[in-house]
Amino acid sequence: MDSSQFREAGKGAIDEIADYYDTLAERPVLPSVAPGYLRPLIPASAPEEGESWDKIQSDIDRVIMPGLTHWQSPKFMAFYPCNSSFPAMLGDMYSGAFNSAAFNWICSPAVTELETVVMDWVAKLLALPDVFLSDGEGGGIIQGTASEVIVTALVAARERVVRRRLRDMPEGEEKLDKAADIRGKLVALGSEHAHSSTQKAAIIAGTRFRSVSAPKDTNFSVTAAALRKTIEECRAKGLEPFYFTATLGSTGTCAVDDLAGIAELTKDYPDLWIHVDAAYAGSTLVCPEYQHLCPPLAAFDSFNFNLHKWLLVNFDCSAFFVKKRKDLMDTYSITPSYLRNPHSESGMVTDYRDWQIPLGRRFRSLKVWFVLRSYGVSGLRAFIRKHVKLGEYFNELLESRSDIFSVVTKSAFGLVTFCVKPTPPHSAVANANQPNPGHEAYLNDFTPTAEAQYQEDANQKTKDVYEKINSKGEFFLTSSVVCGQYIIRVVSATTLAEEKYMKQVFDALVEAVEEGQGQ
C-alpha cells in the first residue's frame, strides 16, 4: 500500500469509524457468538500473495464486528468504563505515524518532553500535591495499565527496603545472600477489596501478600487501625510489611480507604511504600468538589489513575506519579551509577525507561495533550459530573422500589451496587406485620439461621436476575461478591450515557425480578 492508496483507505476508515459511533446505541452491547466462532471464518494461514484493502476491510464487518463487545455503547454499564474520544484517536493516529521505540531522550525528544509537561498538566488538573510535579524530586509517567503500575511500584518498594537495610554492606555474594533473606520475609498488603492486581504483583515480585480487613461497617474501606493491626500481626510473625495499596475507589463498590488516617500512620512506618490506586475514581479529582481527597496524598509514595477509564483517553494510558523518581531509577536503571548524568537528575533529560519495566515506549502523551486541549478543564468537569448525576438518578430509581431492591452501597463516583430482595418463605410472611416484607419478614425471629437463610436467598435471587439481564445482551452489567454478599454493580459513564438508558436498564431489572417471582 503506497501513500496515495493510504489516503483513500484511511479516509474510508475514518468514515467507517464515524458511522460506527453514530450507530452504537442501536447495537446490543454484547455479542452473541459462541467460543471458537472466529477460526472457521478465516483461512488457517497467511496468504501467499498480498490482498487488496477492499477485501481486508470488508472482513471487519464479516469477521470482527459480530465478536465485539461494545465498550463505547451507552448500554455498557459493566466493570468500569474504558472511554474513547475522537481527539484521542487522532493523537494515536499521529503517534502511529511517528512510530518509534522511544526508550531514551534522543530516540525522539518530543516523546519524552511532551510526556513530562503533560503529566504536570494532569497533576495540576487533579490538584495533586506539588511533590508529584516534575520540577522537584517527583514526576509523572504514562504506563499501560494500573496493574502494570502496581508491579512497578511494588518491586521498587521491595528493592528500596533491601537498599536501606544493606546500605553499608560491600557488594558481593554475601550481600546478595542477605538481600535474598530480606526479600523472603517481605509482605505486600492491600484491602480485601483492592483489585487483584496487588496480589498478582506480589507473586511477580516473589513476596508474600496479606489482605487488610475492610468490613461492611466501614463501608468496605480500610481504616488506619485495620492497617496497623495487620502490620503488627505480620511483624509478630517475623514478617515485614513493605508495601500497601491504598484504594481510592475499590473495584467492587468504589470504596475509598481512610487516606487521611493512613497518611498519619506513615510516620510510624517509614519503610512502608504506600501506593494509591485510583484507577477509576481518580478522574473525579478534576472536580473541586472531590479535591478534599488530595492533600493526604502528599504523605504517600505514589499515585495512579487511568485516563483510559473515565477521562476520554483511549486505552492504554495510566498516569503514574511518584514522589521521588530516584526510588524508581535506583531499581530500574541498569546504567551503573558512574554513568548517571546530571541532566537526568535535574529533570532536564528524563529516561523514562528507568521508571518502568519495559524498555520501549509509545508516544502516548500526544493523545492526552489532544484530549485536555479539546475538552478543556471545564469540559472534563462537565463530563465527570454528568456521570456522577446518572449514578444518583439510578440510586433513586432503586430506592423507589425498595420492595424488591436493596441498595448495598449508595451511588459513589457514579457506581451503585445493590441486591435483589428474596421472596420470604410463607411462614415468615405470615408472621410479618410489615406491608413490605423483606429482610424484616425473615428476621422476625432474629435468629442467626434466619439471617443466613436470608443472605443465601438474596444472593441466589440477585445472581438469577443478573444472569438474566446479561444473557439478553442488550445491557452489560457486572456482579461481585463483597463480604459474602452477592451484588450487582451498575455504572454508566460512557460518552453516550444518558438518563433514558438508566431508566431502560432499571425497567429491565424490575421485569427480571417480577418474572422470577411469577415462576
Added chain:
Amino acid sequence: MDSSQFREAGKGAIDEIADYYDTLAERPVLPSVAPGYLRPLIPASAPEEGESWDKIQSDIDRVIMPGLTHWQSPKFMAFYPCNSSFPAMLGDMYSGAFNSAAFNWICSPAVTELETVVMDWVAKLLALPDVFLSDGEGGGIIQGTASEVIVTALVAARERVVRRRLRDMPEGEEKLDKAADIRGKLVALGSEHAHSSTQKAAIIAGTRFRSVSAPKDTNFSVTAAALRKTIEECRAKGLEPFYFTATLGSTGTCAVDDLAGIAELTKDYPDLWIHVDAAYAGSTLVCPEYQHLCPPLAAFDSFNFNLHKWLLVNFDCSAFFVKKRKDLMDTYSITPSYLRNPHSESGMVTDYRDWQIPLGRRFRSLKVWFVLRSYGVSGLRAFIRKHVKLGEYFNELLESRSDIFSVVTKSAFGLVTFCVKPTPPHSAVANANQPNPGHEAYLNDFTPTAEAQYQEDANQKTKDVYEKINSKGEFFLTSSVVCGQYIIRVVSATTLAEEKYMKQVFDALVEAVEEGQGQ
C-alpha cells in the same frame, strides 16, 4: 468533537500523515533541539475552555515535529529498525475505535480469538516447531516489547522451579519460607552480549544474574560448553541457574548463540527455562533460507520476536510463543484452581490476562492481520531479503576501503559492524613494509603493549568518526562496545531503505575518517 467534525479532522490527519511519509527522505533524521526545548513552547497547564482542532493540529508542526527523531527515514540506521506500515496504521485506527480493556474473552471475543488464530499464522509463517501452535499445549500471545516478554518468561521460570521443588508440601507459612529460600539461590543467565533486559528482568524477579561468556573467537555467540561451564560454576557455589536467554541476533552484532548445541544441553538441565530472544533477527525466519535455525527451538520453553522491529507492524507488537501455556497460567492466573474452566484448558477460550503481567489488553492482532494479508508471505520475504542484501552491499563498500575500515562482524541479518583503523605511529609506519599500514604496522613487533595501543587508538578513532556522523544529524547510527572493542553498527532496514542511502552514509564515513587524518 462530534462525529462529523471527526470525519473532517480525521481525513485531514490522513493527508498530513501521507504527506509526512512522502517527504521523509528529505528531512535530517535527527532533530537539532536541545534538552528542555518543548516546555517553553506550550502553556504551563491545561486550558480552561476547549480549543479548536485547527489550533491543536497546527501545534504538531510547531511543537512536535522539531523534536522528532524520524525512525521511518531511510537515513535511520541506528539500533534496530522500528518499522511502520500503512496497513498496520489502519489496524490501529480500528483498534482505537473499538477501544476496550479486553482482559478476558467476554470483554470482546474477537480480540481474544483473532489473536489466537493470527499468532498461529505467525508461527507457521516462521516455520516454528508445532509445539508453539495453539492446538497443542502451547500458543502465542502479543505482548508489548521483548523486555516485557523476558520478565514474563523469567518470573514464570522462577515460579516453575519453586512449584516443582515444593510439589508435595502442604500450603502454609512453612511452604512460603521454603519458597523464599529457593528463590534466594536462583540465578538467571544470559550471554554477555544479550540485551540488558535479561539483567533487568532478574532485578524485577529478585533473582541473581550471571552472564555467559561469548568471546570474539566464537563470533560473540554462546556455545553449549560455555553455558554448561557457567551452570556448573554456579552450582559449585550452591546457586541454582533456572533461566537462560538464548540470543538469536544479539543487540551489538546480531550474533546467534549455538541453538542446536544448547538444545542438546537441555536434557541435562530439565529445570532450566530457556527463552530464545529473536527480537530483531526473528523476522528473517519468514524466509526459507533462514529456517534451518528453527528445529532446535522445539527443545526450548519460549521464543519471541518483535513484529514491530522488522515485520512492518507498528510499535508495540512482540510475539511471544510458549511450549506449555500452563507454565504461564500457573504463575499469572490468580483464579484459584477450583475456578479453572475446561474451555481455558482446551484452548477454546483463552484468558490472555493469565499469560501476562498487566490485566488489560489492546486489540493488537488487528494490525498483524492487516499486515500479513496486505503483504502476503511473498511480500514479507521480499521485504526482508531487500535489507539483507543492503547489508551485504554495505559490507562490500567497507571492504573496498580496507585501508581505513575493518569489518568486525560481517553482514548478518542486514547488520554490519566495523571499526576505523587508527593511523599508525610514525615509528611503526617506518618499520612496516606493507603498502597498506594498519593493524600489521602496529604489530610488527607483536608485543602485547603494541596490541593494546592499537586497540585504544582504534577505539578512539572509531568513536570520533561515529560522533562526527551523528552530530551532523543527517544519518543516525549506533555504536557499541563488544569485548573491549568500540564498534559502529550500521543497519538499514526501514521501508524506504535504498542502496543510494548506503552509499551516502558510506561516503560520509569516509569523509569523516579523512577529515580526521588531515587534522
